[in-house]
Amino acid sequence: MIGAMKALAFTGGDWVIYILIICSVLTVAIIVERAVLFSRERKEVEKVKRAFGQGATSAELKNIPCLPGRVLGEAAAHAADGFYMVEQVVANVTQDERKRLENRMIIINTLGNNAVYIGLFGTVLGVIKAFKDLSMAGGGGAEVVMQGLSEALIATAAGLLVAIPCVVAYNYFQKAIREIVADSDAMARLYLARLKTDAKR
Helix, strand or coil: CHHHHHHHHCCCCHHHHHHHHHHHHHHHHHHHHHHHHHHHHHHHHHHHHHHHHCCCCHHHHHCCCCHHHHHHHHHHHCHHHCHHHHHHHHHHHHHHHHHHHCCCHHHHHHHHHHHHHHHHHHHHHHHHHHHHHHHHCCCCHHHHHHHHHHHHHHHHHHHHHHHHHHHHHHHHHHHHHHHHHHHHHHHHHHHHHHHHHHHHC
């Protein structure tokens, strides 16, 4: 076990950089996919606001593909089942739709929190290899170490290059989710208030 760890330590951090390159490609793909989804979702939310204000039917609302559209559509479809049932439907559909919006967000969050440490791990391996090369160098030791250290630091830079966009994207998308859910909750509360008022008449 110890021998395997030593062998790994002396390999340097080049392979870690390749892992980070794969992570960066994965990150870009997810960020682009989520950005397109949230852009489309916001446009559909505006459609729901207009349709809801104009008294659209449950079928019309459900056909608008976004969180509040499905929430209000399902709520209107169960209006005859009573106020309590509609409340439960709103809560359940909101939870399901929120999961849809949060899909793959855990990958961005994980990479944002850990890519720097992966890069640092590569740097540590690179430093170990640099000092090993120094011990084996007959001459020009300083140059060997400086070259090794500069190469090792590339791993840390690569880790930061992956982590920073992930953190920014994660915070941005979380804000977008909160805003969409808030819009949906506001319309759902208004719908429930109308339902309650109609039931008292």
